[in-house]
Amino acid sequence: MKASTALISRRRAVQLAAATLLPSRALTAMAQTDFPSRAVRIVVPFPAGGNSDVIARTIAQRLTQAWNQPVVVDNKPGADTVIATSDVARAAPDGHTILMNISLIVQNTVTKEKLPFDTFRELRPLIAATETPMYFVAGQAGSERPTSLDEFLKIGKARPGLLTFGSFGMGSTGHLLLLALQRAATVDITHVPFKGNSDVIIQLLNGQITSSFLPYSAIAPHLAGGKIRILAATGETRPTIAPGVPTFEELGIKGFTASQWNGFFVSTRTPKTAMDRLTRDFDTAIKSAEVSTRLNALGLTPVGGTPEQFQKMIDRDFELIRTAIKSGQYKPE
Template structure:
């Protein structure tokens, strides 16, 4: 290749790159256009993450000036909906509402349907407090100590429901059993809502689940909380002690919630979505609603969320070794 031909080729490549870059920025500046934005929720409707997603969607719609739709895609312990989001066009019009199982499923399953690297983090927008909740007609225990004694007297007989195999409630329960020396029967569902329905109906004995899903059923006594899993008591349930203060100080658990886009989504679009999320969770009514349900707004940056996810991978890898749990 002669020098002149080489220079012409380099100039052409540079011009093409500049045009592509300018085109991407121009396109990002028009985002969102007339196309609705779809948020995939990998759980059944009616659960904790679904409720948050719908509240956040309303706030995002007003800030982005475009329709924001929630699309429930439960199945395969959240991996079905997550895989659909991963394969979507990286244009900012298909997003994923993720929770702790987004990471744990990639560690605990032998053949996970997605990778963490297939997504571009937008923001961790909240932390969700979890509880151990029982059906009072099936479980007479009203304190954690009473419950553990009951479970030890009936090894393998008490059934607990979760939002799915490999989800954070499932892992919380597995770790709790290992820590206390009890054995229970796991009954997974495609989200919190169907599990809560089964718990109220007496098909299962208890759940490890979010206050967002179970709280409304505590007022009429259909469900009874016996312990909070977080580092402090819930403001809405000041008389319910934590597992940590009930004799197990190292056990502090809960779930995180965040918004992601398919990898390759333009940075300008990610930044636009992040700004909208941060503005949304500052809404006074949304904050009031979340506080009543034990939710903590976060609003991390994409960079902070990326680091957080890396930390979660390390935590789950360590937990997988501790539990010696491998899922198919």
């Protein structure tokens, strides 16, 4: 099935319409009770130990203290986050089951021919937990090891077909950013999809691919060896964890403000009382000194805020996909 900008527009219209749905009388009655009234489950679509898991567990610990109720993390990896998302979409819409996800939840609405749920009709954004710039990194390119984005692009223009790019899948944020770079710099870079960032790193270190867009936590342990180098970062300002890295904007390449985020979602039928409590307490937890310090140590920026602010980040991802499709560079099946 070919995706189109019209398809995205229709899905976004459904998403916005769903946000205005009023809860049923039964759910309204439920909302009058104290929340949370029992254990809360946070479903994470990745294995234990990764960044998303650490973020969820750090925030869950803080919320357990605040609510005097257990907040447990339930890891359900697989199928590009579809298994975990489906679990939460089917759960009782009372706020006690929460999904953590990344931008794949947006991309799946376009790249997946059929999903077992209608993503943004059944789920709504709760709050953004973290965001981090995406770092464009390069390794060996032929006999050269570029030290700047300009050098990298010059190599690509001088030797067509040499440059390769690894990402954690078709339609991933990294892949879409690659397409944007190819448009902006008029350079040819061959895309090679992998199953995860760890595979991308291995191939970069082995010299099997020449570049990638990756989060800082994935590349930090390997920078000292000199086999890979950060050439640029997305975002409007230089990242605080790597202030020596220029942004694409600084280097004269516009439109690279996208970030990698982790955020929480709940059922669109979650009662307003529970939604308000969740928003307030998640925001407090995320911005607490204890949680912020832990997240900063991972190279992540705590976000928090409101569902409306999180929605703007999601809209930005939709625009990235829309632009790639309009340009004709990305044709998901």
